[in-house]
Structures are given as C-alpha cells and as structure tokens.
Amino acid sequence: MNKINVYKPSDDTFLLAECIKDLKGDSALDICTGSGYIAKILSKNFRIVVATDIDKCILKRDERISYICCNGASALKSRFDIITINPPYLPSDMISDITVDGGNEGIEVTLSLMEECINLMHEKSRLFVVSSSLSNISRLLDIEGLETKIVKKKRLWFEELIVIEANLKYEARLHPYH
Ligand SMILES: C[S@@+](CC[C@H](N)C(=O)[O-])C[C@H]1O[C@@H](n2cnc3c(N)ncnc32)[C@H](O)[C@@H]1O
Incomplete structure (x- = not known):
C-alpha cells in the first residue's frame, strides 16, 4: 500500500463540510x-471530537481533537452523535494510493x-459519507441496518459528488450490539 501525500481539502471535503457545519452535539467522529x-x-460545535486515519501523517497536536491512527474506527468502542467519512472512493483495480483508490x-x-459504523451509532446518530457517481452508489444506499438517503450533490465536469446520510434502522436499534 503506497501513500503519495496527505489529501488536501477539495470539492468533496467542502461538500461534506456544507452538510455538517451547523450541526451541534456532544460527540463526533471523523x-x-x-x-x-x-x-x-466539528470541534467548533461538539465537546468530544475523535479523528482517525490509516496514515500516521495525520497525527497532529490539537487540544480539541483526539487524532488516532487506525484502520477505519477499529480502535474505538464508543458511540457518537455524528460520524463523517470522506473515504477513498474512486474505482481502482488495486489500492495504490490510499487517499483515492476505493476498490473495484x-x-x-x-x-x-x-458497516463498521453501525456499532458506533445510537438511535439518533447521523452518519455522513462522501461518494461519487463513478462508483456503485446504489450498493451504498442498501446496507443492512442503515436507512440511507442522498442529502447533497455537486456536479463536476467528469463526475457528480454526493453525500449520503445514514441513520440506524429500527431493527438495528433493537439489537445494538450485533
Ligand atoms: C479522500 S481523503 C479525505 C481526507 C479528508 N477527510 C478531507 O475531506 O479532506 C481519504 C483519506 O482516507 C484515509 N484512509 C484510506 N483508507 C482508510 C482506512 N481504511 N481507514 C482510515 N483512513 C483511511 C487516507 O489516508 C486519506 O487521508
């Protein structure tokens, strides 16, 4: 797995920012x-903010944010009011750049x-995820345990960026530790 450099905030970042900038709550995970x-x-409006990345380059000093280097949220067990993900989402035969290559x-x-986030959500949690029209979005809208909808879109010249919002389905709330 190679890493070229730390991803600079881009159109996808700003689209996600539009969705969450006015949200308030206790705990947030990026x-x-x-x-x-x-x-x-998130740290402006949330008391606890945890941020993870698989690349250790993200580790920084910030008294308002706990940065953790791990795969997804594998180091975490708590539940969060808001979870955001701007993952690598471009179709790719192999993962050669972890900032953009999202798999086949x-x-x-x-x-x-x-799917990992389901165990980190409570009944009022909101999960926001960025993806692209170049990827198989319909599969992301059909995840067991989650209710999903597209809440934001931005057309670029070669793709449309989208933000999906997901909440726990009622059945998943009844069995929160599956
Ligand atoms: C598209 S960039 C987004 C960066 C930032 N959130 C933004 O919006 O500017 C994707 C990030 O995901 C990280 N990443 C890739 N695979 C990951 C994984 N399995 N777990 C955690 N982070 C991962 C990459 O290192 C990269 O920093």
Missing part, C-alpha cells in the same frame, strides 16, 4: 480525516467503513 479539515469544523467498484473501502 473517519479518514486526512488534513483534519472536517474534524476542525469504488465502494469497497466505503462499504466496510459504513
């Missing part, structure tokens, strides 16, 4: 945090991260 742009916005259909990394 998975795939990269530069920490989204985590910093562009969703393989995203799918596993979203």
Whole structure:
C-alpha cells in the first residue's frame, strides 16, 4: 500500500463540510480525516471530537481533537452523535494510493467503513459519507441496518459528488450490539 501525500481539502471535503457545519452535539467522529479539515469544523460545535486515519501523517497536536491512527474506527468502542467519512472512493483495480483508490467498484473501502459504523451509532446518530457517481452508489444506499438517503450533490465536469446520510434502522436499534 503506497501513500503519495496527505489529501488536501477539495470539492468533496467542502461538500461534506456544507452538510455538517451547523450541526451541534456532544460527540463526533471523523473517519479518514486526512488534513483534519472536517474534524476542525466539528470541534467548533461538539465537546468530544475523535479523528482517525490509516496514515500516521495525520497525527497532529490539537487540544480539541483526539487524532488516532487506525484502520477505519477499529480502535474505538464508543458511540457518537455524528460520524463523517470522506473515504477513498474512486474505482481502482488495486489500492495504490490510499487517499483515492476505493476498490473495484469504488465502494469497497466505503462499504466496510459504513458497516463498521453501525456499532458506533445510537438511535439518533447521523452518519455522513462522501461518494461519487463513478462508483456503485446504489450498493451504498442498501446496507443492512442503515436507512440511507442522498442529502447533497455537486456536479463536476467528469463526475457528480454526493453525500449520503445514514441513520440506524429500527431493527438495528433493537439489537445494538450485533
Ligand atoms: C479522500 S481523503 C479525505 C481526507 C479528508 N477527510 C478531507 O475531506 O479532506 C481519504 C483519506 O482516507 C484515509 N484512509 C484510506 N483508507 C482508510 C482506512 N481504511 N481507514 C482510515 N483512513 C483511511 C487516507 O489516508 C486519506 O487521508
């Protein structure tokens, strides 16, 4: 697995930022945090902010944000009011750049991260995930245990960026530790 450099905030970052900038609550988790742009916005309105990335380059000093280097949220057990993910989402035969390569259909990394989030959500948690029209979005909208909808879109010249919002389905709330 290679890493070229820390992902700089881009159109996808700003689209996600639009969705979460006015949200308030107690705890927030930003998975795939990269530069920490989204985590910093969350830290204005949330008491606890945790930010994870598989790349240790993200580890920084910030008294308002706990940065953790791990795969997805594998180091975490708590539940969060808000979870954000701007994952690598471009279709790719292999993962050669972890900032952008998302697997064959562009969703393989995203799918596993979203499924992992189910165990970190409570009944009012909101999960926001970025993806692209170049990837198999319909699969992301059909994850067992989650109710999903597209809440934001931005057309670029070669793709449309989207943000999916997901909440726990009622049945998943009844069996929160599956
Ligand atoms: C598209 S960049 C987004 C960065 C930042 N959130 C933003 O919006 O500017 C994707 C980030 O996901 C990280 N990443 C890739 N696979 C990951 C995984 N399995 N777990 C955690 N982070 C991962 C990469 O290192 C990269 O920083």
